[in-house]
Amino acid sequence: MNKHTQSNSCQNGRINSFTQLSQMEQQPNKVRFGAEDIRIVDSMIDIIFPPVPFPSNKIFKTMGEEKIREMVWHHHRLLLKTKVGDLFPKNGDAFKMAVDKSADLFVEALGGDPIFTEQHGGFHLRMRHFKVPIDESDREIWLAMYKKTLKEIDFPKEHLEEFWNWIEALSIRMINRRTTMEAVKRHHWSKVRNELIGDKK
Amino acid sequence: MNKHTQSNSCQNGRINSFTQLSQMEQQPNKVRFGAEDIRIVDSMIDIIFPPVPFPSNKIFKTMGEEKIREMVWHHHRLLLKTKVGDLFPKNGDAFKMAVDKSADLFVEALGGDPIFTEQHGGFHLRMRHFKVPIDESDREIWLAMYKKTLKEIDFPKEHLEEFWNWIEALSIRMINRRTTMEAVKRHHWSKVRNELIGDKK
Numbered sequence: 001m002n003k004h005t006q007s008n009s010c011q012n013g014r015i016n017s018f019t020q021l022s023q024m025e026q027q028p029n030k031v032r033f034g035a036e037d038i039r040i041v042d043s044m045i046d047i048i049f050p051p052v053p054f055p056s057n058k059i060f061k062t063m064g065e066e067k068i069r070e071m072v073w074h075h076h077r078l079l080l081k082t083k084v085g086d087l088f089p090k091n092g093d094a095f096k097m098a099v100d101k102s103a104d105l106f107v108e109a110l111g112g113d114p115i116f117t118e119q120h121g122g123f124h125l126r127m128r129h130f131k132v133p134i135d136e137s138d139r140e141i142w143l144a145m146y147k148k149t150l151k152e153i154d155f156p157k158e159h160l161e162e163f164w165n166w167i168e169a170l171s172i173r174m175i176n177r178r179t180t181m182e183a184v185k186r187h188h189w190s191k192v193r194n195e196l197i198g199d200k201k
Numbered sequence: 202m203n204k205h206t207q208s209n210s211c212q213n214g215r216i217n218s219f220t221q222l223s224q225m226e227q228q229p230n231k232v233r234f235g236a237e238d239i240r241i242v243d244s245m246i247d248i249i250f251p252p253v254p255f256p257s258n259k260i261f262k263t264m265g266e267e268k269i270r271e272m273v274w275h276h277h278r279l280l281l282k283t284k285v286g287d288l289f290p291k292n293g294d295a296f297k298m299a300v301d302k303s304a305d306l307f308v309e310a311l312g313g314d315p316i317f318t319e320q321h322g323g324f325h326l327r328m329r330h331f332k333v334p335i336d337e338s339d340r341e342i343w344l345a346m347y348k349k350t351l352k353e354i355d356f357p358k359e360h361l362e363e364f365w366n367w368i369e370a371l372s373i374r375m376i377n378r379r380t381t382m383e384a385v386k387r388h389h390w391s392k393v394r395n396e397l398i399g400d401k402k
Contacts (some may be wrong), residue, residue, distance in 0.1 A: 033255045033324070034312035038363065041253040044374075052242040054234045072386050092331060096282075112236035123234070126219065126348065130380045140272040149370065179331045 017045045019183035047184055052169040055162045057111025062156045065107050072103040072152055078145040087132045110168075126173045135177040136184055143171050143187060150196055160196050161189050218246045220384035248385055253370040256363045259310025263357045266308050272354055273304040279346040288333045310367075327374045336378040337385060342386060344372050351397055361391050361397055 033039055060068065076099045079085050089095050104116040105123060117122070118185055150160065169188050175184065223245060234240055261269065276302045280286050290296050305317040317324065347368055351361065369388050376385065 032315070033310050034258045034261060038256055038257050039253060039255045043234060043252050044250045046250070047246070049245045049247070051244050054240045054242060056237055056239050057235045060235060107233050125381055133378060168272070177334060178377040181328055 005133070016042065016046060017183075018181050019046075043165070047175065049173050050169050050186075052173065053165050054165050055110055055159070055160075059159045059163060060107070060111030062159060063110070065112050067154070068107050068110055068112070071102040071149060071155065072106050073099055074153055075146055075149045076102070079142065082141045082145065084138050084141045084145075087134070087138070091108060107182060110163075125170065126176070129174045130176055133177040134174050135179050136182075137170045137174060137179075139175050140185065142174075143168060147196065152181055157197060161193070163191050164192060164196070207264060217243065218249060218384070238386060243317050248265050248373070250374050251370050251387075253374065254363075254366050256311055256360070256367050259315065260357070260360045260364060261308070264311070266313050269308050269311055269313070270304040272356065273307050274300055275302070276347055276350045276393055279349055283346065284344045285339050285342045285346075288335070288339070288398060296352070297312065309323075309326030311364075315319065327377070328372065330375045331377055332377040336380050336382075337376060337383075340372045340376050343375075344369060348393060348397065358398060362394070365393060365397070367392050 021104055063071075076088075076095075080088070101116070101120075104119070106127075108114050108116045109123070150163075155163070170182050170190075264272075277289075281289070289299055302317070302321075305320070306326075309315050309317045310324070351364075356364070368388075373385050
């Protein structure tokens with residue numbers, strides 16, 4: 001909890017995040033609202049989106065384009081069994097287009113040809129997801145289904161950490177519907193390592 | 202635009218807001234994604250919620266409880282004619298309860314008895330609104346309907362600025378559904394002053 005809160009704070013600024021409120025000094029002597037003077041409630045921020053370490057091309061070099069595409073499809077088939085599946089088009093062709101587009105992005109981000117950028121111009125993932133409400137629990141599910149995917153497919157173990165650090169941080173940027181004052185939960189590599197490395201022999 | 206962006210930036214920190222992106226130095230020589238090395242995309246924040254100046258008890262002393270309650274009802278009747286009205290209970294009794302609760306809060310915040318806090322324990326307005334998705338345009342409407350209310354009722358002119366500065370900043374805290382990278386629009390007193398003071402001579 002302490003770690004999350006720290007990583008969500010604006011270290012050098014005077015601005016606190018909502019999620020720090022519980023840890024802030026209580027000020028019982030603060031004037032009440034509606035008293036003789038105006039009472040100023042401080043600036044606040046919500047989430048500080050952590051840095052996102054985009055992977056090197058090592059993963060593409062090891063897996064190749066087809067395996068990356070298969071991974072993205074595997075993940076989406078799992079998502080369809082969850083409430084996140086409801087966020088995708090019902091129409092089969094439209095769904096396929098959405099997954100293929102996502103696969104294009106993963107191929108490029110992991111070191112393949114810039115097929116996504118050439119067609120769509122930059123990743124801009126937060127912007128692209130605005131039309132769909134994505135809350136904290138949707139992000140948890142998306143990430144959990146990626147963990148399941150990585151356990152079920154033949155992902156090169158030596159690159160798991162690099163891949164995980166990317167998608168764990170990246171997934172936070174898609175949150176555009178807040179439903180809690182809680183800090184967004186982190187799933188650092190150190191916490192998932194055993195489950196991911198240990199599972200397949 | 203420049204003013205909005207500045208007020209949304211984390212001045213002393215190294216963290217930028219999404220809304221500053223367009224003004225950030227372009228770095229054409231940055232390594233592309235999926236190259237030899239990991240490429241770290243910086244931390245980002247979304248909204249910095251500005252400070253909220255809660256009014257003094259001058260407004261309550263001038264208006265009294267009944268006039269404040271009438272104002273809150275007036276505002277809600279206007280909201281019902283907009284899309285924000287869809288966020289309220291359809292049931293008449295439930296709607297009345299919601300408006301009365303809001304009126305309790307306004308009475309207390311403006312200097313009356315702490316009837317809201319005694320019943321519900323603190324204002325916690327952001328938290329209380331999480332169950333309803335509220336986006337930037339909902340906030341624009343809510344605030345516009347308050348402006349209309351203030352023009353239509355007999356609000357004491359000498360306290361308009363204090364009241365406006367409160368609701369203008371406060372309304373931003375209710376936003377929990379982001380649909381754009383744009384900075385949240387500010388409606389500073391200097392911009393609305395003429396409309397509010399000038400209207401009723």
